[in-house]
Amino acid sequence: MKSMGQKSVFYGVIVILSLIVPWLLPAYQTQLAFLWVMVVFALTWDVVGGQMGYNSFGNIVFFGIGMYVTAVIQRNMHFDIEEYVHVAGRVETLTPVQYLEGLFLGMGAGVVVAVVIAAGLGACILAMGMRGQYFGICTLGLGVAAGELANGWEYIGAGSGLVTPVFPDQLGQRGAFFYYIFFILAVIAFLTLRYLYAGRFGLAINAIRDDEDKAEAMGIHTTRYKIIAWCISAFFLSLVGGGAGHLIGFIDPTEVAFAGATFGVWMILMAILGGKGTLWGPVIGAVIFHITQELFWTYLFGWQRVALGALIVAIVVFFPMGIMGWMRERWPERFGHRVEEREAFSASKGGG
Amino acid sequence: MTKKQSYLFTLIVIIAAISLVFAGPSWAKVEGDTIIFGAAVSFTGKYSTNGKHTKNGYDLVVKRVNEMGGVKVGDKTYKIDIKYYDDESTPARAGQLADRLIKQDEIKFILGPYGSGPTKGIAPITEKYKIPMVEGNGASRSLFNKGYRYIFAVLSTSEQYLAESINLLAEKFKEDGRDPKSAKVAIAVENDPFSMDIRAGVVDDAKRWGMKVVIDDKLPKELTDMTATLTKVKALRPDALIVSGHSKGAALAVRQTAQMKVDVPMLAITHCEAADVVGKFGGDANYTLCATQWAPTMTYKDEWFGFAGDYAEAFEKEYGYVPPYQAAESSAAVLVYVDALQRAGNFDTEKVRDAIAATNLQTFYGWVKFDETGKNIAKPMVLRQIQKGKYVPVAPRKFAAGEVIFPKPKWKDR
Missing domain, CATH: 3.40.50.2300 (Response regulator)
Structure with missing residues (x-):
């Protein structure tokens, strides 16, 4: 099939480009690594906020949890806690094996903790039937509360934050290492979501977005789907958080881990910019947003936030449906929603 | 076929964007006869007032040193300059900007940001790339118990x-x-x-x-x-x-x-x-x-500014207010670099780092002498x-x- 062939060429180009780009632009590795973090941010936010229509302002919680769990496990495995928290003596650097052990075990544990918490919170908030702006405000509170809790908890460094170990030299380039970790995570997240959206899960959460009461009347277990959707967000966000904590090197409770005012808002913005409720929208949004932001930082020194604010206003005014939404409206025959074979098939298979 | 165009569009956007970033200016550590330091300082956010003091402190030394002919490294005399970024008072941004200063702008000498938080964000990066950072505004003692080799603080630690x-x-x-x-x-x-x-x-x-x-x-x-x-x-x-x-x-x-x-x-x-x-x-x-950390009434002196009082006068003339110690310690950080570069005699980062570590210098701000963790132990x-x-x-x-x-x-x- 021609379209299949073109599709694979397209995906192939993106993958190859992504794989070689850190070597083409070695000086930009760290920023490119953050690009994939942004992509995961937008993709995971869109599961709940876009596809399901539940505007969550609290997804940053899972990012922070992943970051803290990973860093704490890394610390507890290799250091004397007293020494690390209460500043005394020197802390030696880790061997590559220790570093990787701590990082990956930590990320694994972070996922478990984050998903359990997402399920627990979901069971409390979503099962209570909280919707619309009430859900939004509630999740906003979650983010703030998580930051304050971390701010007061001595065991995880409280207001002084946590420092992750220095990246061992033997593992090669730090930027490239994290670039590939985040790239792989973003690809897995994208493919997982693509698979899920194409099937029953996607239809169910879309139904919740369009009319939750009707969806429920049709026999969809809306609460279950909502909680699952939130857990999927938490799953990928916590993984990315674990890596990001190590990439940034210093975890401040409210400004790095539970940074609602920056990362927390950006993930929403990126999804909206690209077009929420679409698969590619968040990816496009994240890429454009991240690059614009980096450019503003370099060229509009001191005014970058003002410019960013103006950009956000412009986006909301001129592209209320996001870039993908705009393209769909402009060229419906090219970008409009089409019922593809697989989608139709799974729709007909799952009745209720 | 259905979404061919959208894919193509994405691809174009990605390529265009990457090339845009790539087209940015490149700063070298030494351009012609100018040594360029890098600093991410808080121009916006909650530390913006102190960020301004920090920048003014840095800039005053740059101006003074250049007026007095510059820094002699080896046989050649160089002017100095500073490349700034805005860390927005957050450690996450500070760390990313340090990475950018070192890798993209190829700056070899970092001056500290304002505040312990942002300094903690930068220290792991300078450590990783083995680039020295002399800072005057990160006083948290947890900066000095991690075994970092490349961070040097001219100020007394916060405890x-x-x-x-x-x-x-x-x-x-x-x-x-x-x-x-x-x-x-x-x-x-x-x-x-x-x-x-x-x-x-x-x-x-x-x-x-x-x-x-x-x-x-x-x-x-x-x-x-x-x-x-x-x-x-x-x-x-x-x-x-x-x-x-x-x-x-x-x-x-x-x-x-x-x-x-x-x-x-x-x-x-x-x-x-x-x-x-x-x-x-x-x-x-x-x-x-x-x-x-410092007061204009103190009796320390150096070759660039004279006594502490002279520094205060020069500062007030330039910026219209009495220098708070945040400005003075920032100035001192640049003076430490100037002294270390002169003694090192070249731009090798390891040599400069060792020269900084061996600093034993009186500045208008007070004595500067670092212990093995990089703290200044000569100034109360x-x-x-x-x-x-x-x-x-x-x-x-x-x-x-x-x-x-x-x-x-x-x-x-x-």
Whole structure:
């Protein structure tokens, strides 16, 4: 099939480009690594906020949890806690094996903790039937509360934050290492979501977005789907958080881990910019947003936030449906929603 | 076929964007006859006031050194310059910008940001790339227990800031024939790396004297109100109230103790000068004890500025206000680089790093000599009391120009 062939060429180009780009632009590795973090941010936010229509302002919680769990496990495995928290003596650097052990075990544990918490919170908030702006405000509170809790908890460094170990030299380039970790995570997240959206899960959460009461009347277990959707967000966000904590090197409770005012808002913005409720929208949004932001930082020194604010206003005014939404409206025959074979098939298979 | 165009569009956007980033200007460590330092400083966000002091401190040295001919490295004399970014007062951004300065702008010498938080964000990066950072505004002691080799701080670490006030309190108690053990201390600090260290230093000293800490409050980072703490102070009547929260905390402590007429024999804070408490609150600021890294009345001198007083004069002429110590310590950081580069005689980062480590230099700001962790161990903190709108050094004894007024007169008598 021609379209299949073109599709694979397209995906192939993106993958190859992504794989070689850190070597083409070695000086930009760290920023490119953050690009994939942004992509995961937008993709995971869109599961709940876009596809399901539940505007969550609290997804940053899972990012922070992943970051803290990973860093704490890394610390507890290799250091004397007293020494690390209460500043005394020197802390030696880790061997590559220790570093990787701590990082990956930590990320694994972070996922478990984050998903359990997402399920627990979901069971409390979503099962209570909280919707619309009430859900939004509630999740906003979650983010703030998580930051304050971390701010007061001595065991995880409280207001002084946590420092992750220095990246061992033997593992090669730090930027490239994290670039590939985040790239792989973003690809897995994208493919997982693509698979899920194409099937029953996607239809169910879309139904919740369009009319939750009707969806429920049709026999969809809306609460279950909502909680699952939130857990999927938490799953990928916590993984990315674990890596990001190590990439940034210093975890401040409210400004790095539970940074609602920056990362927390950006993930929403990126999804909206690209077009929420679409698969590619968040990816496009994240890429454009991240690059614009980096450019503003370099060229509009001191005014970058003002410019960013103006950009956000412009986006909301001129592209209320996001870039993908705009393209769909402009060229419906090219970008409009089409019922593809697989989608139709799974729709007909799952009745209720 | 269905989404061919959208894919193509994405691809074009990605490529265009990458090429845009790539087209950015490239700064080398030495361009022609100019040595370029890199700094991510808070121009926006909660540290923006102090970020400005930091930048002014750096810029004044750049100007002065260039006017006086420049820095002699090897056989050649170089001008100096600084490439700035805005870290927005967050550690996450500071770290990313350090990465950018080092990798994209190819800067080999980093000057510190303002504040312990951003400094903590940068230290792992400079450490990783083995690029020296001389900083004058990251005082948290947790910066110096990680075994970092490339960070050097010209300032006294934060646990020393207000510890002296506890010793002063004990001294006064002894003079009055009271047992220092009976003294009660109240602490209210912002929940951030810098202030938490201040608290640690105060708690340690209070413990040493056997004093009782009756209030130990952590204030939120969005520091706008401390009436809850002050109400407790009114009820528990401690002998000293210690407050730390950068400039905002200083202004808040002075303003609200006056508004609520909180009578406490000793009020000790940080950042008096940076917050300009005298200018803002006039007589209400009197009798406040202020920790300072440096004061224009000190008698240190160097070849670039002369005495501390001369520096203060030059600074005021340039920027229109008396330099707070945040500016002075920033200037000192650049002077350390200048001295180290001259001694190293080349631009090899390892050699420069070793030269910095071997620094033994008198600047207008005080002596600079680093221990193996990179802290400056040659310069003490000074405690000044605001008396009739003037800052009078009162401790330690060596620097004292006046006697401390203790206890503070009650509000009804003022």
